[in-house]
Amino acid sequence: MAKDNQYCTFYLDGYYFGVEVLQVQEVIRYQEMTSVPLAHPVVRGLINLRGQIVTAIDLRRRLGFADRPADQLPMNVVIRTDEGAVSFLVDEIGDVLDVDQDSFERAPETMQGPARELIRGVHKLKDGLLLILDKDKAIQIDCVPALAGENGE
Amino acid sequence: MSDLSDIVNEFLVESYENLDQLDRSLVSLERDPSERATLASIFRTIHTIKGTSGFLGFSKLEAVTHVGENLLSRLRDGVLTLTPPIASGLLAMVDAVRAILANIESAGQEGDGEYSALIAGLTALQEANGDGAANATPAQPAQAGGKDQGNDEAAALFAETQAELAAAESAQANPGVTSPSAETQPEVTALPASPASASMAEGDHLQFDTPGAAGDQGTHRGGISESNIRVDVSLLDKLMNLVGELVLARNQILQWSSTAEDSSFLATTQRLNLITTELQEGVMKTRMQPIGNIWSKFPRVVRDLATACGKKIRIEMEGRETELDKTIIESIKDPLTHIVRNSADHGIEEPAQRIAAGKPEEGCLYLRAYHEGGQVNIEISDDGRGLDGEKIKAKALQRGLITPEQAARMNERELVNLIFLPGFSTAEKVTNVSGRGVGMDVVKTNIEKIGGTVDIQSRPGHGTTLKIKIPLTLAIIPALVVTTGGDRFAIPQVSLLELVRLEGEQARKGIERIQGAPVYRLRGHLLPLVHLNKQLQITNHGATADDAINIVVLQADDRQFGLVVDEINDTEEIVVKPLAKQLKGLAVFAGATIMGDGKVALILDVLGIAQRSNVVSELRDRSLGEEKKEGEGRGETKQTLLLFSVGEQGRMAIPLDLVARLEEFSSSIVEQADRQDVVQYRGQILPLIRLGNWFGDASASTSEPMQVVVYTENGRSVGLVVERIVDIVEESITMQRRSSRPGLLGSAVVHGRVTDLIDVPGVIRSIDPSFFEAAVA
Numbered sequence: 001m002a003k004d005n006q007y008c009t010f011y012l013d014g015y016y017f018g019v020e021v022l023q024v025q026e027v028i029r030y031q032e033m034t035s036v037p038l039a040h041p042v043v044r045g046l047i048n049l050r051g052q053i054v055t056a057i058d059l060r061r062r063l064g065f066a067d068r069p070a071d072q073l074p075m076n077v078v079i080r081t082d083e084g085a086v087s088f089l090v091d092e093i094g095d096v097l098d099v100d101q102d103s104f105e106r107a108p109e110t111m112q113g114p115a116r117e118l119i120r121g122v123h124k125l126k127d128g129l130l131l132i133l134d135k136d137k138a139i140q141i142d143c144v145p146a147l148a149g150e151n152g153e
Numbered sequence: 154m155s156d157l158s159d160i161v162n163e164f165l166v167e168s169y170e171n172l173d174q175l176d177r178s179l180v181s182l183e184r185d186p187s188e189r190a191t192l193a194s195i196f197r198t199i200h201t202i203k204g205t206s207g208f209l210g211f212s213k214l215e216a217v218t219h220v221g222e223n224l225l226s227r228l229r230d231g232v233l234t235l236t237p238p239i240a241s242g243l244l245a246m247v248d249a250v251r252a253i254l255a256n257i258e259s260a261g262q263e264g265d266g267e268y269s270a271l272i273a274g275l276t277a278l279q280e281a282n283g284d285g286a287a288n289a290t291p292a293q294p295a296q297a298g299g300k301d302q303g304n305d306e307a308a309a310l311f312a313e314t315q316a317e318l319a320a321a322e323s324a325q326a327n328p329g330v331t332s333p334s335a336e337t338q339p340e341v342t343a344l345p346a347s348p349a350s351a352s353m354a355e356g357d358h359l360q361f362d363t364p365g366a367a368g369d370q371g372t373h374r375g376g377i378s379e380s381n382i383r384v385d386v387s388l389l390d391k392l393m394n395l396v397g398e399l400v401l402a403r404n405q406i407l408q409w410s411s412t413a414e415d416s417s418f419l420a421t422t423q424r425l426n427l428i429t430t431e432l433q434e435g436v437m438k439t440r441m442q443p444i445g446n447i448w449s450k451f452p453r454v455v456r457d458l459a460t461a462c463g464k465k466i467r468i469e470m471e472g473r474e475t476e477l478d479k480t481i482i483e484s485i486k487d488p489l490t491h492i493v494r495n496s497a498d499h500g501i502e503e504p505a506q507r508i509a510a511g512k513p514e515e516g517c518l519y520l521r522a523y524h525e526g527g528q529v530n531i532e533i534s535d536d537g538r539g540l541d542g543e544k545i546k547a548k549a550l551q552r553g554l555i556t557p558e559q560a561a562r563m564n565e566r567e568l569v570n571l572i573f574l575p576g577f578s579t580a581e582k583v584t585n586v587s588g589r590g591v592g593m594d595v596v597k598t599n600i601e602k603i604g605g606t607v608d609i610q611s612r613p614g615h616g617t618t619l620k621i622k623i624p625l626t627l628a629i630i631p632a633l634v635v636t637t638g639g640d641r642f643a644i645p646q647v648s649l650l651e652l653v654r655l656e657g658e659q660a661r662k663g664i665e666r667i668q669g670a671p672v673y674r675l676r677g678h679l680l681p682l683v684h685l686n687k688q689l690q691i692t693n694h695g696a697t698a699d700d701a702i703n704i705v706v707l708q709a710d711d712r713q714f715g716l717v718v719d720e721i722n723d724t725e726e727i728v729v730k731p732l733a734k735q736l737k738g739l740a741v742f743a744g745a746t747i748m749g750d751g752k753v754a755l756i757l758d759v760l761g762i763a764q765r766s767n768v769v770s771e772l773r774d775r776s777l778g779e780e781k782k783e784g785e786g787r788g789e790t791k792q793t794l795l796l797f798s799v800g801e802q803g804r805m806a807i808p809l810d811l812v813a814r815l816e817e818f819s820s821s822i823v824e825q826a827d828r829q830d831v832v833q834y835r836g837q838i839l840p841l842i843r844l845g846n847w848f849g850d851a852s853a854s855t856s857e858p859m860q861v862v863v864y865t866e867n868g869r870s871v872g873l874v875v876e877r878i879v880d881i882v883e884e885s886i887t888m889q890r891r892s893s894r895p896g897l898l899g900s901a902v903v904h905g906r907v908t909d910l911i912d913v914p915g916v917i918r919s920i921d922p923s924f925f926e927a928a929v930a
Binding site for chain 2: 040045057
């Protein structure tokens with residue numbers, strides 16, 4: 001069994017997603033966030049994770065999905081990165097899944113939108129598809145749109 | 154021992170440490186003479202002691218270590234091999250050094266021990282070759298006894314040493330402050346210490362009976378070396394981080410305890426609070442270093458530079474003991490060096506030019522450091538030619554750094570600050586010291602990186618002053634917490650000047666607009682206002698309950714602006730945490746911190762906000778202000794006045810320095826004494842003078858509560874009851890009209906309105922003629 005085959009799974013807008021379990025530091029319930037004005041809209045805020053300040057990225061927004069309903073609180077999937085932890089906000093947490101490497105396939109070319117770049121591929125499961133998220137790309141937010149096109153008052 | 158200078162103390166500590174190491178090294182070397190690294194370390198140690206003792210004027214110590222060093226150098230070069238007699242000789246030398254050090258520590262001087270025999274012995278050892286040494290040495294102990302013998306040799310040695318010393322001294326321009334041993338220290342301690350027994354050394358050194366013997370040296374030594382310990386900086390860093398976390402936890406508990414009612418819990422919290430504060434201060438102190446540590450190399454730098462350029466430059470320092478966090482010391486080292494080099498190279502003129510300009514031939518570089526408001530200020534001034542605005546402009550144009558239109562708009566001060574642009578250098582000829590076009594921009598970036606600011610002021614022909622302001626420490630900073638749009642933000646206190654709160658009438662009328670840009674008149678100067686919620690594009694859902702306006706007056710670069718926030722909460726010590734890279738592009742935030750309730754708050758970057766809101770690029774506004782200020786500086790004296798109104802008397806003013814306090818009293822507490830209104834105030838009876846009545850204005854009403862200006866003279870106070878305090882202004886006053894009316898000095902135009910200046914002593918005298926006499930008596 002190859003190492004990469006264990007996935008931490010979660011749901012986003014009805015889709016079933018997974019990130020490699022080794023990249024996940026922890027999964028925690030909704031945390032109160034401090035929003036960061038002027039930041040990229042996908043950055044929903046900062047959370048205090050036991051004295052560590054962690055940036056929360058809303059995966060729905062990152063992938064170009066519609067925002068989750070206001071009454072639904074997101075969960076945090078805290079990911080280890082080279083520059084400290086980053087939290088992905090997801091709708092719901094699934095199981096940790098062992099997946100057969102053979103079921104993997106690249107994402108179809110017809111897939112459009114921002115999700116195209118962020119999905120490394122798809123595992124064909126018995127009862128659906130597991131979309132594999134490229135966490136390195138997902139945490140890369142280069143442009144800060146709020147800075148462009150306006151200059152104060 | 155009490156009057157030993159710090160330098161000597163440091164020297165002693167280091168030397169003792171080194172000597173302990175030396176004993177072990179020598180012994181291990183004797184066992185294995187081929188250990189070159191050990192030999193090199195021994196050589197370095199002795200060399201260091203010799204060098205430092207030379208600086209400090211300990212000539213005996215120097216003479217002893219000098220022969221030791223010579224011997225060691227021959228060993229190191231392989232001319233001699235280490236034989237037991239040589240080892241014994243060296244160990245005896247170590248003991249002699251110890252004895253002298255002990256004397257220095259106890260008596261402040263080298264003592265009257267006589268070491269010529271030892272010196273002669275060591276000299277003989279070094280002259281003998283490897284084989285001969287063994288034969289030659291047995292004679293030495295005998296010789297050591299006779300003190301007169303070998304004196305000539307010693308004298309010759311001394312002469313030689315002195316010459317060398319002089320050479321060393323001229324190489325190190327300012328011996329007083331250097332401690333060269335510090336440089337070699339890491340290498341020495343890095344060497345594996347051989348666990349050899351001291352008793353072995355003891356046995357050997359008996360051959361050479363050193364005067365001022367080792368008897369009680371142990372107890373003396375304990376004094377200094379046992380009260381000092383070397384600690385790895387990374388350990389201190391870790392401690393600092395932990396203390397940071399502790400401060401956060403403390404803040405959280407404090408917040409929680411404010412709602413608790415358990416008294417023992419509250420008491421414990423109080424203790425925790427105190428202990429944490431002390432611990433924080435203590436840990437911070439361990440990381441503090443005097444700025445003199447980096448200044449100490451400047452005399453040398455300046456001397457070399459001066460020699461290379463054919464100039465004469467003197468360097469003066471003030472506030473060398475000013476302490477700064479080690480990380481900050483490290484990061485300002487290079488910028489400071491660069492500035493000093495620049496001043497010496499570009500700033501100070503050649504002697505001929507100086508004389509022609511009527512200045513003393515010798516230029517002066519003046520370094521000054523001092524604490525001010527939780528910050529350290531460092532000033533580097535020279536009395537050189539100053540910066541030539543026109544030349545800078547021409548250069549900037551030539552390099553394409555600014556456009557001609559920009560150049561035309563710039564004032565002198567802005568021109569001078571152009572030298573901070575990347576790729577700027579005014580040196581006409583590029584010397585090997587500076588003028589390569591990398592420099593001042595790097596200086597500025599480096600200083601800003603650690604939260605500091607640089608400002609340059611120059612008077613052509615008179616010199617240049619660079620003023621650097623830097624925070625004391627980076628990890629934990631005091632900050633003001635404000636709320637806007639329901640979110641809290643921390644503002645580093647470093648940039649904070651004052652807080653202004655406008656209520657009611659003032660709030661509606663106080664803020665004026667110039668082409669939509671809001672401004673507030675703060676003591677006669679226009680203060681541009683920046684609304685934090687607009688800058689951050691926060692919608693104000695939690696609209697403020699009252700219509701008051703809170704203005705946080707901030708300093709960005711050299712400009713002031715008012716940041717309008719919904720609410721001003723409190724000041725707090727915060728731990729600065731960097732923002733993740735997804736948020737790095739946001740210049741308006743300097744980082745984030747965790748507040749007492751465990752939530753995250755963003756730290757505002759004052760400069761970033763100023764730039765974003767264009768405060769920092771409003772060139773013209775400021776230049777007008779500057780000119781005005783200069784005008785005031787020249788002709789008239791500036792005064793700070795307290796403005797108030799009294800009924801129909803219009804506006805009145807008294808100089809603020811006559812005012813002890815402003816108080817509000819409820820009229821219900823007014824009592825009568827000797828037909829005079831009085832109130833009890835701080836355990837005294839404070840007579841009240843109703844200024845309205847005094848000036849015979851029947852319409853004068855007293856507001857409730859009463860506004861009272863307390864005037865104090867030699868411990869006696871009088872309260873002047875006024876109707877309304879208007880403002881405090883700073884203006885230059887020209888008395889337009891002298892007054893014949895008692896109680897008034899005259900009238901002047903203050904802030905665009907005619908204002909009566911009150912003769913406070915005159916008023917008081919009319920009520921209580923004895924007030925001043927009594928005060929004098």
